[in-house]
Amino acid sequence: MMRRNRTLIIGVSLVGFSAAVFLLSFFWTPYDPLEINPELSLTSPSTTHWMGTDENGRDILSNVIVGSRATLITGVFAVVICMVVGVSAGIATAMSPKWLESPAIFGIDIVLALPTVLFAIVLAAVYGPSTFTAVFAIGIALSASVAQVTRREVNGILLADYVTAARASGSGKLRIVRRHVLPNLRASLFVQATGASAIAILAESTLSYLGLGTPPPDPSWGRMMASLQQYLLIDPIFPLWPGIAIVITVLGFNLLGDGLREALDPTLRRDAE
Amino acid sequence: MTTLLRADGLSRTYKLPRTGVRSEKSVRHALVDMNLVINEGDKIGIVGESGSGKTTLARLLLGLDVPTTGSVSFLGDKLPLPDMRQFRRQIQVVFQDPRSSLNPRMSVEDIIIEPLECLGVEESHSARIEEVLSAVGLSHEMRSRYPHELSGGQRQRVAIARALAPRPRLLIADEPVSALDVLVRDEILALISDLTANLGLTLILISHDLSLIARLCDDVVVMQDGVAVERGKTTEVFRAPSHAFTKMLIASVPRLPTGQ
């Protein structure tokens, strides 16, 4: 990894920061995030409550810290689902016989057209809102674009002479996937995973904001923004805190993805003659 | 004289995608009605420019593609065989560009071991790798290196080593030196020539470079637009070409000035 890759460094720092907050939430928070103090309702940031308190007198900072759990857990699991499903679908489609390929691509296109949020609403309506429905909805919706990009990459890899050489050496399809396709896909997968993480986290925040994500009382950034926004006039900083948390995390993953792409590409470019 | 490989009426056509909603589907004839007999010990050159069908022919002969019409037979049996492994052990290939014919993520050892594993070669794989590396003039410490650590010539040697690992009877070399520097070309050509002689290999050399064919091949087939336009003994065809295209090819060979 190049030291001069500022994008990567900033990305790693931001993501690292969010991850640190996530870990911190299991060990310590300034206050119990669920503790209600009606007499402290809606106080502005002060030395005792660094981010202030919400309408129920709960410490906002503690809620932001614990809120990272819902966001990051949903994000991570959603990305795991979308990568596993997306990459498998992409590879399978690229390597399937002609007659299967067109319907498969069509299928991917259909899922791609599915709006994440709409899908989540439907699931929430049927099964009730929960972290699980959010994870599932986001994971499936994102898997389609991962499948598309993977399919294109795999097609490119399959054209290389070394794959033809492998076939001439008697390699079967499974072996080609294991020894030739996957290792050469690695770089692209890292980049896609980080990109998907950014989207997943944003999606989770959106769903929580709409009340379709992690239900109360577990804190979640999106839901906090929804509930605190009505108190903007009392102090605009209230809904801003969870918003900043979301921005830092999403930006971190985006920059991480960009930085990775930058770092991994130049190794392919050799010297100019 | 054993006939190793035969092509009978071999054709390969590609359907091209429509260029517009109302235009007709067009078709590209990559190879048209090719007949070829390759006997053990033959050294045949296939000459042509890009788009002449020579690479298509190679892929069909290797069983890596399915012909539109016609057939390829190996020792009398039509392809595809029920067990292609025997076939693949006997017929191997070296490609043009050593940068893309070696998996950048695999070490030299992994690359050479692949045909041994996939084709179920019984002898000790490790010993065979040593043998074949020394046959192509590479030291055994190359085993752990990766393609990007090797020069173009070294990579091509690895590609040749991979092809020779399963002890094939026939080697197809598709433009084996055109991606290499001039001085390295000589070395690799000499290597191919020596190996062919020492191992009694049957050779199909595909190239646009007539001097390579002149050096290594007894027989030549000239291809243009998917069709074999002329064939015969290299000396006869080059000395007295009959087809216009062959004449043009021969006339295009750049001549050297004399040193005065």
Added chain:
Amino acid sequence: MTLLQVRNLTIRFGHRVVVDDVSFELEAGQRLGIIGESGSGKTLTSLAVIGLLPDTAAATGSILLDGQELMGKSDREFSSIRGNRIGMVFQEPLTALNPLMRVGKQIAQPLRIHRGMRMTAAIARAAELCARVGLPDPERVVRSYPHQLSGGQRQRIGLAIALACSPSLLIADEPTTALDVTVQQDVLKLINDLVRSEGSSLIFVSHDLPVVSSMAERVAVMRSGQVVELAAVNELFGAARHEYARMLVDAARRSDDDFIRVSERGRK
């Protein structure tokens, strides 16, 4: 006055020296070949002369065109020289032309920029140039897009663009390597004819010794960034001094011999 004087040209990428103290001269109307393998620095040398080195390259030394120092000129200053006093033809005809612009317009560009011609006049001149480079039906060609032409035709267009403003120097970097063998000879002959009739000088860069020797009177042999030998073509083939140059000549001779032996054709 000597048309081009390159003195002590050194090009670095960071600490890595890729062109090392290269010097050569070219008179008006002369043709110089630069031959070397990949990594020899031959392309970078020719790019330095026309001011097209990548930003990451640092060049020192002197490049005098008609006595005027080109080293250190800004990109803006160079743009009045490129396509005007120095023209360049590249290896890959497919990527050297803008796929979205009609070919006639691309030939017209240098005419409009450097000669201030109006579009209609420039296109008319472009058609003349197309005929000059041996393209049949120039009126139709001028209206075509690059993908509608063959590789050989595209390379002729490249030549037309490079020669549009009658430059005093033409640089050709492997102009025929990507073309079919049967077309190569025609394009090479065309370059020779044009250069001779225009009275331009030529720098021909290639890895192919037989080709270079038919296109130039003198040859500079480059290896690892250095010019190891600079001699007239006949001298090079007769008695090359540097070992590397001798090796190249021997390799070319061997190929030639292989071919002659089999075809028993006498030398022209």
